[in-house]
Amino acid sequence: MNAGLIRRCGAWAAGAIVALSAVSAQASWPNDKIIRLVVPFAAGGSTDLIARKLADGLGKQLGANVIVENRPGAGGTVGTDYVARQPADGYTILMGSVSTHGSAPCIYPKLPYDAARDFTPLAVVATIPNVIVINKDVPARNLQEFVQLLKQDPEKYTYASNGPGTSNHLASALFTSTAGVKMTHVPYRGSGPALIDLLGGQVNMMMDVVMTSYPYIKEGKIRALAVTSSQRSKLLPDVPTVAESGYPGFEAIVWFGMLAPPHLPTDIRDRLSKAIVDVQNGPSLKPYLEEQGAEVSSIANDAFASLIKNETAKWCKVVKQANIRLD
Structure with a gap:
């Protein structure tokens, strides 16, 4: 057997060993x-x-x-x-x-x-869907009424977010663009402080995941206007979707x-x-x-x-x- 063939056979054998080792390691994963x-x-x-x-x-x-x-x-x-x-x-x-x-x-x-x-x-x-929630003193009972308030006085109303660029900031921006309204963005460091200020009336609106807003909605401390999924939330079956409220195709989950x-x-x-x-x-x-x-x-x-x-x-x-x- 010539030297070139021996070298090729050796390289093939080495590669096969590496491949078999990798297969063995994968087969034993997670291996404690x-x-x-x-x-x-x-x-x-x-x-x-x-x-x-x-x-x-x-x-x-x-x-x-x-x-x-x-x-x-x-x-x-x-x-x-x-x-x-x-x-x-x-x-x-x-x-x-x-x-x-x-x-x-x-x-x-x-x-x-x-x-x-x-x-x-x-x-x-x-x-999980977001839910559009407003302070209970905002005079709107549904999303259509809230949009009318925003159009009547575009400088008056504010919305909270978990921070600049967060998912609920972008979802709120999508909503204002879709509805053709303007609001002032007030960013916070997380949903906790944002919800506290929403409850206290320092801000008027927030898009928040259902899981954190639900207890306050249930207690009547904030008002739910619409959920942002394509289907209604099982936790909030009486709250319509944004799409049902006049904006077909809207979804921000x-x-x-x-x-x-x-x-x-x-x-x-x-x-x-x-x-x-x-x-x-x-x-x-x-x-x-x-x-x-x-x-x-x-x-x-x-x-x-x-x-x-x-x-x-x-x-x-x-x-x-x-x-x-x-x-």
Whole structure:
């Protein structure tokens, strides 16, 4: 056997060993190693609460220790960028959202990651509508009456958001553009302080996820005018959608989804996706989500990738029209 052939055979054998090792590692995943579920927001928020419920279920499904790791900062982009740079081995996954993968690419001119290219989409965990709520002293009983007030006195009314460029800021901008009205934006550091000022009358309106506004709506402390999903909320069956209230096609939902670093091996991706779906429909997470006004999603893998592209296009259009930009 000549030397060239021996070298080729040796290279082939070495490559085969590497390939077999990779296959073996994937087959043994998770192999008693800790899986980190990164939440790019502070502990205690809606993303964090859903992630912790999911982590518990995933641990049982996979026979692994799944821990939640909070890495907040810059509207969720710090923790999201961190996950994008981790090894694609299935041991680091992200609880992303419409903020990190829908609006962030539109509002941050120097975003360090590409929302479509730098991740492996696994599954959308849940969707939840915003609800347009107003201070109880605002003299409007429905969305049509509120729009009339805004048109009569465009300088008078204000709306709160969780901060510049957040999902409810952009949803509010989409609403004012769609309805042809103007309001003054008052940004806060999260939904908690924004809701406090809405209750106190310092601001007139807010778009907030159903789960945090629901207790105040139920107690009559704020008034719900419309939900932003295409269907009515099960928690608020008597509250019409924005589309029903005269603006067909309007939709601005919040979604939470699981993603991994790019180039995750297909078999690990499929195992993770299946485990997420099993937990979603299990006896713990699904009832919890429904109690919060959220809906379990069936969007996974390639369909999730398409959702990210569509959401980015939608919110970039809103950002451009409203001239919203963050450094």
